Amino acid sequence: MDSELAVDAVGVTKTFGSLCAVDDVTVKVEAGEVYGVLGPNGAGKTTFLRMLFGLVRPDSGTIRIFDRSWAADGVATLDGVAGFIESPAFYPYLTGRQNLEGLGLLDGGVRRDRVDEILELVDLTDRAGDAVGGYSYGMRQRLGVAASLIREPRLLVLDEPANGLDPAGIRDMRALVRRLAARGLTVLLSSHHMDEVEEICDNVTIMRQGGVAFHGAIAELRAMAPDPGYALSTTADDRALEIAAATPGIAAVHGPGTGLVVTGPAHEVSSYVSALVRAEVRLLAFTPTRTPLEQLFFMLTDTDPQEAEAA
Structure with missing residues (x-):
């Protein structure tokens, strides 16, 4: 260059x-x-x-x-x-x-x-x-x-x-x-x-x-960038929260609507999903929320993600 x-x-x-x-x-x-x-x-x-x-x-x-x-x-x-x-x-x-x-x-x-x-x-x-x-x-x-x-x-x-x-x-x-x-x-x-x-x-x-x-x-x-986030819906969200609390590196909270929002490094998220399967908690939906860089952008600019999407 x-x-x-x-x-x-x-x-x-x-x-x-x-x-x-x-x-x-x-x-x-x-x-x-x-x-x-x-x-x-x-x-x-x-x-x-x-x-x-x-x-x-x-x-x-x-x-x-x-x-x-x-x-x-x-x-x-x-x-x-x-x-x-x-x-x-x-x-x-x-x-x-x-x-x-x-x-x-x-x-x-x-x-x-x-x-x-x-x-x-x-x-x-x-x-x-x-x-x-x-x-x-x-x-x-x-x-x-x-x-x-x-x-x-x-x-x-x-x-x-x-x-x-x-x-x-x-x-x-x-x-x-x-x-x-x-x-x-x-x-x-x-x-x-x-x-x-x-x-x-x-x-x-x-x-x-x-x-x-x-x-x-x-x-x-x-x-x-922060850890990636995922929108998660299960047949037993309360049980899924308990398993998240017991899984190192994973944080899970109730989402803005129904379901949960789970964050953590990709490897730990994979382990968490495996733990849900072993506990017979069925996944109804599991989708990425925002990319880590996109989330960081909102954090750096103090931008409301919903307002940004509307723009």
């Missing part, structure tokens, strides 16, 4: 009246990595990305992109940088190809084979001749990535690229980011869902109310 920093933001702060949207945030993104900025809605992620693009001026702190800054280099700071903030927009009556070709002309021209290459990369070749007005939301998000790639950037910035997508769309977006990273492109993306970035990001910054709740590698985050 190149040692050059694609993004070097130090002590960045931005306030809007009495609201501190970004509070002393430091983010360093190595060239060639996939970096995630995570946090619940309103945590300050989009404001931070707007400052990278020069759309918002920070009140204090410094931002350098490939060792260039807005104060010293002006718009040249964005040389080799592309992406979108919030949702990308296109002319709905033009085809996907025509939208890309038009954007290419505005940017000084683009080779036709480059458009073909980009459409193939984002899996839109078969729909390139269709009007964008007939595209699904996921297809428009991928077309937004395609539009960003026209400049052949070194750094791609994506604001909530999987927001609003169905499970298939999220899968496709993850696969696209992996393909881009495999080509050596640096990707900085924001999200409010931990599971969207767990498998694709090298490092993350988790924001909470404008500040930093965690900064480091995904591997470090996994080491901090």
